[in-house]
Amino acid sequence: MRHDPLRNRKGQFVIEAVLLMVVGVSFFIWGTNQLREQKILAKLIGGPWEKVSGMIESGVWETPDKARANHPNQIDRSLTIDPKG
Template identity: 70%
Template structure:
């Protein structure tokens, strides 16, 4: 049986271009969706608050709450007897 299409290179080229267009379209759509929903910023920003509190004050909390729990904020008195603390 004789083939009707003898030029397979043209079909391969068209299929490749269509796949590239589809891939680029999906990539642009996904990036727009992620940008609109701010999913990436929530993944990075949420945990960063607690890490920031740990960096600033040494407590796993948001920076505002961690500042009040910093060891520097504890009222200390000068005494020789540790039971009086």
């Protein structure tokens, strides 16, 4: 039985594993860079928070500057304590 070096596949698994790791790490680095550059997480957290902040401050589902104008304290009152007024 002759030993044929072209049919020796002992190192093929290691080479394929290293190549898959390189591809996986490259994809992970690319993905994290995209998340940072496009600020996707900041948009997911900060975008809805604007309207929640308006609801907390003024009780209206708008951004805080728009919600302040719709706050019940900003409505002109039709009744007064003084009946003559």
